Amino acid sequence: MINGNEKVCVQxxxxxxxxxHTKKMIEYGTNIVCGVSKNNKVTNIENIxxxxxxxxxxxxxxxxxSIVFVPAPYAKSAIFEAIDSGIKKIITITEHIPIxxxxxxxxxxxxxxxxxxxxxxxxxILPGISKIGIMPSSAFKPGDIAIISKSGTLMxxxxxxxxxxxxxxxxxxxxxxxxIIGTSIDEALEFVTHLNPRKIVIISEIxxxxxxxxxxxxxxxxxxxxxxxxxAGRTAPKGKRMxxxxxxxxxxxxxxxxxxxxxxNIGIFVAKYIxxxxxx
Amino acid sequence: xxxxxFVGKKLLKESGIETPKGYVIKNSDSLQVKFLPAxxxxxxxxxxxxKAGGILFANTKDEFFTNASNLLxxxxxxxxxxxxxxxxxxxxxxxxxxxxxxxxxxxDIKILFSENGGIEIENNKxxxxxxxxNDYKKLPDKFHDIVIKLHKxxxxxxxILLEINxxxxxxxGKLIAxxxxxxxxxxxxxxxxxxxxxxxxxxxxxxxxxxxxxxIIGCGAGIVMATMDAVNLYGGKPANFLDLGGxxxxxxxLEALRLLKSLNVKKIIMxxxxxxxxxxxxxxxIVKFKNENKNLxxxxxxxxxxxxEAKQILDxxxxxxxxxxxxxxxxxxxxxxx
Numbered sequence: 001m002i003n004g005n006e007k008v009c010v011q012x013x014x015x016x017x018x019x020x021h022t023k024k025m026i027e028y029g030t031n032i033v034c035g036v037s038k039n040n041k042v043t044n045i046e047n048i049x050x051x052x053x054x055x056x057x058x059x060x061x062x063x064x065x066s067i068v069f070v071p072a073p074y075a076k077s078a079i080f081e082a083i084d085s086g087i088k089k090i091i092t093i094t095e096h097i098p099i100x101x102x103x104x105x106x107x108x109x110x111x112x113x114x115x116x117x118x119x120x121x122x123x124x125i126l127p128g129i130s131k132i133g134i135m136p137s138s139a140f141k142p143g144d145i146a147i148i149s150k151s152g153t154l155m156x157x158x159x160x161x162x163x164x165x166x167x168x169x170x171x172x173x174x175x176x177x178x179x180i181i182g183t184s185i186d187e188a189l190e191f192v193t194h195l196n197p198r199k200i201v202i203i204s205e206i207x208x209x210x211x212x213x214x215x216x217x218x219x220x221x222x223x224x225x226x227x228x229x230x231x232a233g234r235t236a237p238k239g240k241r242m243x244x245x246x247x248x249x250x251x252x253x254x255x256x257x258x259x260x261x262x263x264x265n266i267g268i269f270v271a272k273y274i275x276x277x278x279x280x
Numbered sequence: 281x282x283x284x285x286f287v288g289k290k291l292l293k294e295s296g297i298e299t300p301k302g303y304v305i306k307n308s309d310s311l312q313v314k315f316l317p318a319x320x321x322x323x324x325x326x327x328x329x330x331k332a333g334g335i336l337f338a339n340t341k342d343e344f345f346t347n348a349s350n351l352l353x354x355x356x357x358x359x360x361x362x363x364x365x366x367x368x369x370x371x372x373x374x375x376x377x378x379x380x381x382x383x384x385x386x387x388d389i390k391i392l393f394s395e396n397g398g399i400e401i402e403n404n405k406x407x408x409x410x411x412x413x414n415d416y417k418k419l420p421d422k423f424h425d426i427v428i429k430l431h432k433x434x435x436x437x438x439x440i441l442l443e444i445n446x447x448x449x450x451x452x453g454k455l456i457a458x459x460x461x462x463x464x465x466x467x468x469x470x471x472x473x474x475x476x477x478x479x480x481x482x483x484x485x486x487x488x489x490x491x492x493x494x495x496i497i498g499c500g501a502g503i504v505m506a507t508m509d510a511v512n513l514y515g516g517k518p519a520n521f522l523d524l525g526g527x528x529x530x531x532x533x534l535e536a537l538r539l540l541k542s543l544n545v546k547k548i549i550m551x552x553x554x555x556x557x558x559x560x561x562x563x564x565x566i567v568k569f570k571n572e573n574k575n576l577x578x579x580x581x582x583x584x585x586x587x588x589e590a591k592q593i594l595d596x597x598x599x600x601x602x603x604x605x606x607x608x609x610x611x612x613x614x615x616x617x618x
Contacts, residue, residue: 073471135555150502213385232509236508
């Protein structure tokens with residue numbers, strides 16, 4: 001996913017969030033080499049050169065990774081440009097990207113064998129090394145636990161607990177909570193396993209059951225890992241949309257009751273309180 | 281968001297899908313009979329409308345006026361109708377079921393199809409074909425052209441669900457969409473102008489009313505749901521779900537607090553982990569709200585971006601706060617402090 005050696009380009013660097021988080025990422029030690037913006041008046045932000053397009057970014061600065069802050073209506077064309085430029089990894093922070101755009105983006109990224117994380121996610125952090133994302137870094141103390149999360153703020157909450165009261169975080173990946181996301185749970189699991197974490201914590205919500213399918217797929221491949229899961233939305237009413245595009249119980253298979261039963265049957269611990277994740 | 285049947289029917293018609301002849305009546309002043317017999321359908325967005333008495337028939341003028349006036353007034357599963365749709369009655373020879381939806385796992389559009397429509401599809405899973413959109417040729421021949429049209433409509437209008445149940449075949453072998461359920465992707469509203477007049481976006485945050493008496497507020501859907509869960513686990517009942525979203529300012533927060541107050545909650549639990557959200561903005565709103573409502577207990581957990589500034593503001597106004605969400609919730613519900 002990331003190893004800390006990425007040459008990162010910030011797409012949408014002149015926007016409010018792009019600018020703010022470029023500064024934060026540089027302070028954290030991330031190797032930001034350039035930015036891209038369609039606002040052609042600004043040529044420099046935080047001593048980082050601002051370019052017109054991704055082709056230039058890849059050609060001139062040998063970028064291999066982009067982090068996308070481009071607003072949703074323009075996100076598809078920005079991401080397509082990144083894919084066409086030959087970039088290897090794309091991490092999309094932008095929220096509210098239409099589902100049909102994401103279907104097209106996912107197809108194109110898959111065809112070109114690009115790692116795509118997000119959208120609507122906090123990004124990825126290797127505590128103490130690098131972060132390509134927007135997470136408050138104080139909640140991520142370096143350690144040996146891997147986190148894979150479909151919820152942004154809950155990833156901060158859980159990481160903060162495990163940083164203060166347990167052994168800290170080796171990697172945290174925010175996959176995003178939208179119905180269509182670029183990287184699925186099983187792909188993220190496979191990646192973090194190669195880092196040999198002491199345990200893997202998966203954070204999710206009501207709606208969908210891709211965690212279950214992802215974990216089953218991962219285990220079927222013969223991997224063995226200490227996995228714990230925490231779900232939010234146990235008490236959410238059926239049929240109501242709880243803020244997120246993804247967080248709606250559409251049927252029994254999206255309910256936590258179903259998901260918890262399924263996981264218990266294959267021996268995976270499901271925590272009712274975040275505090276229970278301190279054990280094991 | 282869910283799309284009213286009469287709007288969906290219009291879109292189907294424009295796509296070249298046959299629908300019954302019909303018209304819309306918005307209020308009792310504009311009641312008129314254009315044909316008989318007629319089907320009168322309450323335009324509500326809840327499911328199982330038929331069972332709840334939302335669909336009535338009229339064979340005579342008297343029946344028409346009685347049933348139409350009745351439907352215009354009647355709440356269906358707690359929802360007032362937007363209008364009623366009047367349609368000609370079709371003589372049905374056979375009913376099919378078809379829907380297009382988005383599959384999260386395969387990250388693509390899929391088709392559900394059944395030779396037996398009109399029944400509860402959830403209880404009829406064995407007779408249903410579940411196909412990738414590219415495999416539509418596995419359906420009966422007469423549906424091939426229909427699926428191509430539906431697929432085009434589905435993508436062009438940013439739909440995430442399009443269900444026709446029943447898809448009726450009449451005595452002449454004509455296929456007619458008798459009902460339709462459409463869900464539009466909220467994130468695509470910026471390019472789907474036709475849907476905007478039905479958008480009901482009254483708050484600058486995500487709010488869902490629940491049955492309990494404890495007000496809940498937070499930033500981030502996941503953390504708000506985790507807060508609701510913890511309130512329940514400790515024996516309390518949430519009055520609502522309220523997610524301020526990312527980057528809420530002091531005015532939006534104050535509006536949210538005032539909304540909870542209007543629900544007559546016993547207390548408010550506020551769980552803030554500021555990422556994009558600045559804690560001092562939240563703290564300013566709490567101070568203002570507390571000054572307006574001295575007797576309403578409010579429990580605050582605040583951490584993250586600009587935490588120190590926020591805590592200083594709260595200290596200066598003698599408002600207590602917590603660092604840990606579970607400690608706060610336990611204390612708020614049970615009065616225990618560890």
